Amino acid sequence: MSLRYLTAGETHGPQLTAIIEGLPSNLKLDFEALNFQLLRRQKGYGRGRRMQIEKDTAKIAGGVRHGYTTGAPVALIVENNDWKHWQNIMNIEPIEGTDEEKRRVHRPRPGHADLNGGLKYDLKDLRNVLERSSARETAIRVACGAVARQLLEHFGIKVAGQVIRIGEIEAPPNNLPLDELARLTEESSVRVVDKETEAKMEAYIDQIKQEGDSIGGVVECIIEGAPVGLGSHVQYDRKLDGRIAQAVMSINAFKGVEIGIGFEAGQLRGSQVHDEILYSEEKGYHRASNRLGGFEGGMTNGMPIVVRGVMKPIPTLYKPLQSVDIDTKEPFTAQVERSDACAVPAASVVLESVVAWEVAKAFLEKFGGDSLGEIERNYEAYKQQLERY
Ligand SMILES: Cc1cc2nc3c(=O)[nH]c(=O)nc-3n(C[C@H](O)[C@H](O)[C@H](O)COP(=O)(O)O)c2cc1C
Numbered sequence: 001m002s003l004r005y006l007t008a009g010e011t012h013g014p015q016l017t018a019i020i021e022g023l024p025s026n027l028k029l030d031f032e033a034l035n036f037q038l039l040r041r042q043k044g045y046g047r048g049r050r051m052q053i054e055k056d057t058a059k060i061a062g063g064v065r066h067g068y069t070t071g072a073p074v075a076l077i078v079e080n081n082d083w084k085h086w087q088n089i090m091n092i093e094p095i096e097g098t099d100e101e102k103r104r105v106h107r108p109r110p111g112h113a114d115l116n117g118g119l120k121y122d123l124k125d126l127r128n129v130l131e132r133s134s135a136r137e138t139a140i141r142v143a144c145g146a147v148a149r150q151l152l153e154h155f156g157i158k159v160a161g162q163v164i165r166i167g168e169i170e171a172p173p174n175n176l177p178l179d180e181l182a183r184l185t186e187e188s189s190v191r192v193v194d195k196e197t198e199a200k201m202e203a204y205i206d207q208i209k210q211e212g213d214s215i216g217g218v219v220e221c222i223i224e225g226a227p228v229g230l231g232s233h234v235q236y237d238r239k240l241d242g243r244i245a246q247a248v249m250s251i252n253a254f255k256g257v258e259i260g261i262g263f264e265a266g267q268l269r270g271s272q273v274h275d276e277i278l279y280s281e282e283k284g285y286h287r288a289s290n291r292l293g294g295f296e297g298g299m300t301n302g303m304p305i306v307v308r309g310v311m312k313p314i315p316t317l318y319k320p321l322q323s324v325d326i327d328t329k330e331p332f333t334a335q336v337e338r339s340d341a342c343a344v345p346a347a348s349v350v351l352e353s354v355v356a357w358e359v360a361k362a363f364l365e366k367f368g369g370d371s372l373g374e375i376e377r378n379y380e381a382y383k384q385q386l387e388r389y
């Protein structure tokens with residue numbers, strides 16, 4: 001059984017829930033590390049008031065005993081503190097005398113799921129769309145990703161990330177060791193290494209916010225230590241770069257994905273793009289460069305996996321755009337809901353989480369076993385095969 005998960009829950013409902021299936025038994029879960037990932041996602045300059053209300057922590061409600069997975073499905077819960085302010089509006093059973101009508105959404109926001117979801121599901125209260133399409137759901141995805149990260153870490157595979165761009169401000173490139181990159185970006189309000197860039201980005205976000213507007217950006221995830229041969233060239237849906245691209249595009253507001261140099265490859269020559277193959281006793285086969293971001297033929301090549309995603313600006317604007325009221329069909333400005341002005345730093349944590357998940361899934365497909373020990377044996381045998389090659 002391959003690794004999979006499903007999520008449920010609304011942004012102002014009682015909780016978000018996920019069930020993960022396909023984890024091996026005997027994996028020790030570090031609860032503090034899991035909650036640290038949730039905390040990371042909550043932080044970041046430019047977020048709205050909601051993040052002050054929430055203090056995301058994951059509860060485990062199945063599949064774990066005394067800190068270790070049992071091989072059974074793992075159930076995860078992240079509660080919404082904001083639920084207490086929304087109980088009447090979000091009540092699951094009908095109740096008398098609520099102010100539900102007051103919070104009905106009928107002027108769809110351009111760029112959000114409101115209108116498409118209303119038309120498709122025949123819902124006249126667009127709140128029924130908004131509640132589930134909200135990026136609040138990324139909290140539980142990060143919790144799932146945090147479990148995946150722990151599995152990867154057990155096998156020496158590390159994950160980090162950074163913000164590359166917010167609007168017109170770009171961070172200078174760096175080539176830091178992954179641990180150093182993780183440490184430095186952790187200290188930054190916008191997840192960049194360079195302090196001058198951080199200050200510029202903060203000021204820029206302030207200005208955008210003041211103007212009632214929003215801004216997006218570009219984020220990057222790097223995974224080191226993955227062995228050669230995750231994913232496969234033999235079938236379209238086994239190509240790991242393709243699966244990563246799907247996962248990245250599934251993040252709310254993401255409009256593009258690149259592996260390695262990505263779109264830049266379209267303007268360079270072959271001799272400037274492909275990573276030359278080297279061999280040494282110590283390193284085995286390796287590459288002189290990593291422009292292809294760790295992938296050839298839908299398989300990892302042993303070099304770091306480098307994935308970038310672009311996030312569009314947040315759709316909800318305090319100075320709203322033109323829309324149409326679905327009750328009257330008259331032109332109107334879009335509804336204003338409490339909102340972030342910029343969620344790019346938070347989105348960089350979501351990116352790390354979904355990429356880690358896909359890599360962990362491919363890792364288990366290749367070395368899968370029912371217990372951690374079985375996977376360790378399979379992985380060890382494969383490493384010996386690589387050494388003999
Ligand atoms: C971490 C994060 C926070 C977000 N916060 C908001 C927000 O406060 N307001 C908003 O309108 N959209 C926000 N979005 C974006 C919307 O959720 C997203 O645009 C919407 O679901 C429509 O989906 P699409 O943009 O992928 O087409 C956020 C996205 C992310 C990743």
Ligand SMILES: C=C(O[C@@H]1CC(C(=O)O)=C[C@@H](OP(=O)(O)O)[C@H]1O)C(=O)O
Pocket residue numbers: 011048049050051054133134135136137139252337338339340
């Ligand atoms: C709740 C989160 O982000 C939310 C994502 C979001 C949207 O439309 O996507 C809209 C806002 O919701 P609210 O109106 O409740 O403040 C964000 O705060 C979160 O990231 O945990």
